[in-house]
Amino acid sequence: MSIEVRHISKRFGRFDALRSVSLRVPDGELVALLGPSGCGKTTLLRIIAGLETPDPAAGSQILFDDRDVARTDAGRRGVGFVFQHYALFRHMTVFENIAFGLRVRPRRLRPPEEHIRARVDELVRLVQIEGMDRRFPDQLSGGQRQRVALARALAVEPRVLLLDEPFGALDAKVRQDLRRWLRRLHDEIRATTVFVTHDQEEALEVADRIVVMNHGRIEQEGTPDEVFHSPASEFVMQFIGNVNLFHGRIDAGKAIFGSLALPASAAQPTAGGGARLLVRPHDLDISRQDTGNGIPARIVRLQSAGPVAKLELESDDGQPIKVELPHSRFRELELTNDERVFVVPSGGRLVLEDYAI
Amino acid sequence: MVHGSASQPGAGGSRHAEGATRDPALVKWCLVAVSAGFLLLFLGVPLAAVFVEALRKGLGTYLASCRDPAALAAIRLTLWVAAIAVPANVVFGLAASWAIARFEFVGKSLLTTLLDLPFAVSPVISGLIYVLLFGLHGWFGPWLAAHHLKVVFAVPGVVLATVFVTFPFVARELIPLMQAQGSEEEQAALVLGAGGWQAFRRVTLPNIKWGLLYGVILCNARAMGEFGAVSVVSGHIRGKTNTIPLHVEILYNEYNFAAAFAVASLLALLALVTLGAKTLAETKVRRDLATAVPVPPQEDPVP
Numbered sequence: 001m002s003i004e005v006r007h008i009s010k011r012f013g014r015f016d017a018l019r020s021v022s023l024r025v026p027d028g029e030l031v032a033l034l035g036p037s038g039c040g041k042t043t044l045l046r047i048i049a050g051l052e053t054p055d056p057a058a059g060s061q062i063l064f065d066d067r068d069v070a071r072t073d074a075g076r077r078g079v080g081f082v083f084q085h086y087a088l089f090r091h092m093t094v095f096e097n098i099a100f101g102l103r104v105r106p107r108r109l110r111p112p113e114e115h116i117r118a119r120v121d122e123l124v125r126l127v128q129i130e131g132m133d134r135r136f137p138d139q140l141s142g143g144q145r146q147r148v149a150l151a152r153a154l155a156v157e158p159r160v161l162l163l164d165e166p167f168g169a170l171d172a173k174v175r176q177d178l179r180r181w182l183r184r185l186h187d188e189i190r191a192t193t194v195f196v197t198h199d200q201e202e203a204l205e206v207a208d209r210i211v212v213m214n215h216g217r218i219e220q221e222g223t224p225d226e227v228f229h230s231p232a233s234e235f236v237m238q239f240i241g242n243v244n245l246f247h248g249r250i251d252a253g254k255a256i257f258g259s260l261a262l263p264a265s266a267a268q269p270t271a272g273g274g275a276r277l278l279v280r281p282h283d284l285d286i287s288r289q290d291t292g293n294g295i296p297a298r299i300v301r302l303q304s305a306g307p308v309a310k311l312e313l314e315s316d317d318g319q320p321i322k323v324e325l326p327h328s329r330f331r332e333l334e335l336t337n338d339e340r341v342f343v344v345p346s347g348g349r350l351v352l353e354d355y356a357i
Numbered sequence: 358m359v360h361g362s363a364s365q366p367g368a369g370g371s372r373h374a375e376g377a378t379r380d381p382a383l384v385k386w387c388l389v390a391v392s393a394g395f396l397l398l399f400l401g402v403p404l405a406a407v408f409v410e411a412l413r414k415g416l417g418t419y420l421a422s423c424r425d426p427a428a429l430a431a432i433r434l435t436l437w438v439a440a441i442a443v444p445a446n447v448v449f450g451l452a453a454s455w456a457i458a459r460f461e462f463v464g465k466s467l468l469t470t471l472l473d474l475p476f477a478v479s480p481v482i483s484g485l486i487y488v489l490l491f492g493l494h495g496w497f498g499p500w501l502a503a504h505h506l507k508v509v510f511a512v513p514g515v516v517l518a519t520v521f522v523t524f525p526f527v528a529r530e531l532i533p534l535m536q537a538q539g540s541e542e543e544q545a546a547l548v549l550g551a552g553g554w555q556a557f558r559r560v561t562l563p564n565i566k567w568g569l570l571y572g573v574i575l576c577n578a579r580a581m582g583e584f585g586a587v588s589v590v591s592g593h594i595r596g597k598t599n600t601i602p603l604h605v606e607i608l609y610n611e612y613n614f615a616a617a618f619a620v621a622s623l624l625a626l627l628a629l630v631t632l633g634a635k636t637l638a639e640t641k642v643r644r645d646l647a648t649a650v651p652v653p654p655q656e657d658p659v660p
Binding site: 049073074075076079080081085087089090100105152155 | 563
């Protein structure tokens with residue numbers, strides 16, 4: 001089932017959690033809402049679920065398969081919701097937790113007891129918690145609780161699965177395993193899935209598409225490839241992946257960074273303005289000669305254990321610079337600590353500040 | 358050798374720390390003796406005295422005192438008052454704690470403060486307020502008299518005064534429990550398709566049942582044992598508006614000590630039963646609080 005929200009705003013007191021957000025999630029996709037704390041991602045998820053109502057505004061709509069569900073109760077939207085802290089019913093066994101959604105149905109829609117049993121058994125196998133169905137939530141580990149929460153949400157056969165920071169409360173190793181498992185599970189059950197995360201690595205690894213949010217707005221939506229390689233804004237570039245930031249100035253139609261001069265666009269002719277250059281560590285190369293396209297820097301630390309060689313440098317104005325080189329290039333250069341070199345960008349993003357106003 | 362020398366300072370250090378945090382046995386036993394002696398003197402002896410005095414003239418007198426029509430009327434009224442006051446306070450306590458634990462509203466802190474009013478005000482004053490409101494010369498007195506309704510010096514007054522002095526018990530017990538448990542489980546139930554009543558019955562109630570029971574026990578004990586407020590509004594009409602504590606007072610004032618202690622022993626028995634039930638409920642409440650997952654601040658501000 002496709003999900004679409006149009007012009008959704010939400011204000012808590014004086015805080016704008018969402019500012020006229022519109023988003024479409026096609027049927028069967030796995031989408032990550034990614035952003036820093038307070039960017040509105042959880043609020044958006046809760047509004048889709050029906051746990052929060054958007055502020056009334058012209059054109060504000062929540063559509064499931066093009067049907068407006070804005071006035072439908074959370075329980076009738078056909079969504080499965082997994083809470084950040086699982087919210088398992090603490091006085092019920094794992095079995096009863098999973099069966100809950102089936103047991104509370106009106107009598108004429110309630111499946112017979114043996115169907116409920118069969119369904120729960122099937123889900124217990126699906127989320128791989130066999131043999132634990134008679135335990136209580138406080139007898140389970142974090143990862144197991146997470147699986148129970150997921151099984152409970154899936155029991156009612158939701159057409160939309162919503163997860164709030166699904167791996168937030170787990171330790172790193174369990175998180176990695178569950179991530180891959182969630183991806184496989186999604187491919188198996190094919191419900192439209194939206195999950196909230198502040199962890200860019202998690203979003204890049206698991207999602208079909210990523211929606212990057214900041215200050216209650218969507219900054220960019222696209223495939224992991226798109227948001228990583230062609231970030232739509234400075235924020236997205238800084239938030240996803242490591243990035244180096246160089247400060248320079250505009251002079252005679254050029255942005256000047258040390259001995260590096262980049263052509264500034266003709267639309268920004270103002271002299272005396274500032275310029276910023278954002279470059280990923282792997283888009284930087286090291287040169288010993290001043291070829292007129294590098295920024296002078298001093299090597300602080302070399303670290304070649306790992307898939308790439310990592311270099312820490314310091315520019316003349318004291319800014320730290322991170323560079324990642326392939327091992328072949330690293331060996332070829334034979335760099336030493338404290339050596340003065342030039343850092344040469346081969347890509348990146350130039351931001352011009354216009355002070356003409 | 359290396360192992361030995363490395364482990365010794367550690368072992369010595371821990372022994373030292375143990376000695377520093379542990380008081381000498383003498384201090385320990387002195388403290389225990391003082392507390393035990395105090396309890397024996399101020400609780401044990403009087404409690405024993407009640408039963409000894411009650412049975413001084415034999416079991417026959419004891420049973421006769423309890424079977425006296427006035428005593429039976431007092432017992433009946435006390436049970437009635439508790440049967441009205443306790444359910445009324447369960448409903449009020451649930452509503453108030455739900456409102457305070459789950460919602461933000463103007464005047465919330467005022468409501469929380471007002472909940473403690475019966476604890477802060479002397480019961481005699483509470484009783485007096487009802488006399489001033491519903492008495493013959495009170496605010497609503499003339500209107501009530503014109504409609505032939507009697508509140509003060511009648512059963513309704515006794516019930517009102519009891520409800521007033523007991524209303525904090527259930528709410529005060531539930532509010533911290535519900536605040537600690539949060540509302541996520543209820544939200545989960547609603548998303549899974551449960552209605553409001555189903556969510557309450559299947560999720561909320563089981564989570565708070567021991568706290569609720571604890572509140573009910575305390576509320577019941579106070580409702581049956583209340584003296585001050587009830588004394589002011591009841592008018593002490595023997596066989597009509599006397600509750601057990603008031604009946605005990607009358608018997609005592611009439612120098613009928615054996616009967617007074619016999620009836621008083623009923624209240625003492627109630628206290629013992631309450632204590633037992635309370636201890637049981639308390640351990641269960643502590644368990645419920647311990648399993649409540651502390652909810653860290655939300656990612657996005659949700660009021």
